[in-house]
Amino acid sequence: MQERLSFEALYESQFVSTWAMLKYLGVPPSQLDDAAQELWVVVHRRYAEFEGRSGIRTWLFAIAVNVERNFRRAERRRGPIVALPSGLRAPYGDPGLDQEAREAWDLVLGFVQTLDETRRTVFVASLLEGLSAAETAEVTGLDQPTVYNRVRALRRSFQLWIEQHRSEP
Amino acid sequence: MSEEFPLVDRVLQRVRATAAPPPGSATRVLSGVARQVAGGAPVHPGAGAAPQPTPPPAAHVAVAPPAVARQSTWALHVVRLGRWVVFGLAAGGVGYWWGFQRAAHAPLEHVAAPVEQRVVGPSVVLSPAQPSAPAQPDFAPPSAPSSEPEPEPARAAPVARGASEAPARRRLAPRRATAPSLQPLDLHEALQLLSRAQSALRKGLPDRALELLDQLEQRQPGELLMEERRVTRILTLCELGEVDQARAVRQTLGPGPVSSIYAGRLDASCAGVEPASTDLKNSVPRPDPAAPDTTRP
Numbered sequence: 001m002q003e004r005l006s007f008e009a010l011y012e013s014q015f016v017s018t019w020a021m022l023k024y025l026g027v028p029p030s031q032l033d034d035a036a037q038e039l040w041v042v043v044h045r046r047y048a049e050f051e052g053r054s055g056i057r058t059w060l061f062a063i064a065v066n067v068e069r070n071f072r073r074a075e076r077r078r079g080p081i082v083a084l085p086s087g088l089r090a091p092y093g094d095p096g097l098d099q100e101a102r103e104a105w106d107l108v109l110g111f112v113q114t115l116d117e118t119r120r121t122v123f124v125a126s127l128l129e130g131l132s133a134a135e136t137a138e139v140t141g142l143d144q145p146t147v148y149n150r151v152r153a154l155r156r157s158f159q160l161w162i163e164q165h166r167s168e169p
Numbered sequence: 170m171s172e173e174f175p176l177v178d179r180v181l182q183r184v185r186a187t188a189a190p191p192p193g194s195a196t197r198v199l200s201g202v203a204r205q206v207a208g209g210a211p212v213h214p215g216a217g218a219a220p221q222p223t224p225p226p227a228a229h230v231a232v233a234p235p236a237v238a239r240q241s242t243w244a245l246h247v248v249r250l251g252r253w254v255v256f257g258l259a260a261g262g263v264g265y266w267w268g269f270q271r272a273a274h275a276p277l278e279h280v281a282a283p284v285e286q287r288v289v290g291p292s293v294v295l296s297p298a299q300p301s302a303p304a305q306p307d308f309a310p311p312s313a314p315s316s317e318p319e320p321e322p323a324r325a326a327p328v329a330r331g332a333s334e335a336p337a338r339r340r341l342a343p344r345r346a347t348a349p350s351l352q353p354l355d356l357h358e359a360l361q362l363l364s365r366a367q368s369a370l371r372k373g374l375p376d377r378a379l380e381l382l383d384q385l386e387q388r389q390p391g392e393l394l395m396e397e398r399r400v401t402r403i404l405t406l407c408e409l410g411e412v413d414q415a416r417a418v419r420q421t422l423g424p425g426p427v428s429s430i431y432a433g434r435l436d437a438s439c440a441g442v443e444p445a446s447t448d449l450k451n452s453v454p455r456p457d458p459a460a461p462d463t464t465r466p
Contacts (some may be wrong), residue, residue, distance in 0.1 A: 016195075033194060037202055159177050162176050
């Protein structure tokens with residue numbers, strides 16, 4: 001059992017990670033501050049109940065998934081989104097990033113948007129966050145063999161997606 | 170890492186390496202969290218429903234996100250945050266010692282109304298350029314203040330109704346006589362204490378709220394959550410009918426606008442309107458619809 005961190009220490013050590021989780025899950029850049037705030041309010045409220053039976057990153061990731069889901073629902077309630085033509089669409093990534101990084105973000109987040117919630121969670125948890133199959137199974141409620149299968153299928157699909165959407169040959 | 174899909178791995182690695190938040194976001198989000206927790210604003214209902222899985226986690230099969238690219242940005246956040254916290258604690262320690270000395274040597278009447286003195290006394294303007302704050306120990310472990318007892322209903326209930334007219338000062342005095350803990354609260358603990366004070370206020374227990382706010386002042390006299398603390402104190406004092414004190418505290422918030430989440434509540438409070446007459450001071454408890462007859466003899 002790891003030593004229990006104070007809230008501040010947890011925040012300091014995990015803020016960047018939770019930010020990335022939300023970003024991977026597809027929270028728009030303009031809402032990342034709000035989503036991160038929401039996530040850490042929940043952490044603050046629930047941290048006392050956290051017993052350390054799962055890894056802290058798994059726990060935080062599960063909260064991030066819920067926060068992202070709520071943001072997505074709120075977005076849906078606000079009305080349908082009319083997609084811009086791809087030429088007009090702003091890149092997902094930070095404008096300060098280099099071309100390769102921006103394209104990588106566009107590819108990942110464009111792909112993530114095509115997935116249903118469970119697959120999106122598996123993709124982010126396993127391929128981006130580096131959670132184990134067991135941890136991904138905990139977060140998604142799937143069994144481990146299904147997680148393995150999904151991860152394999154997602155890799156294949158993402159490979160195709162990249163081939164179809166990357167700008168360079 | 171999969172050798173089957175090198176392109177996939179390259180893209181994912183590039184994304185992981187550039188996922189750091191922009192500078193300042195850690196501080197911005199933390200202050201938003203503090204405001205939201207202290208203000209009691211609702212969070213999304215399902216957001217807290219994160220499962221806590223039962224089986225122990227297995228070893229990771231994938232590569233953890235590289236931290237190197239994040240560290241430079243994050244280090245800046247930590248340094249800024251740390252500087253802010255250390256300075257707050259240092260200033261708080263001085264303020265605490267000053268307040269404690271005054272409280273220990275002051276007559277009870279004086280001690281009973283320490284609000285203005287404390288909030289206008291060792292007030293500190295935060296500045297990242299403040300030099301050489303004395304080194305402070307790290308934050309207290311979370312277990313230490315969790316021994317703080319929860320409000321006892323049996324003790325709190327009798328003062329719940331009709332308390333606005335009861336002499337709050339009488340109840341304040343013994344609290345001051347007890348020796349405060351010397352260990353300053355960290356942010357989490359301060360937030361918890363503030364939340365409890367606000368909860369007590371919402372439940373119609375302004376005495377209890379004031380007691381908790383006093384504890385907070387004693388144990389964390391720095392600038393941490395200062396606006397939230399003062400707003401809560403103002404609302405509490407209004408509930409207790411201490412209009413003058415509430416207005417005095419309101420003045421310490423400065424001439425500028427208060428955060429929007431508090432502006433409405435402050436404007437609606439006894440400290441938000443100009444007195445119609447100076448005769449009103451200290452004697453206008455808010456009507457309590459639940460017990461209208463007990464507030465007036």
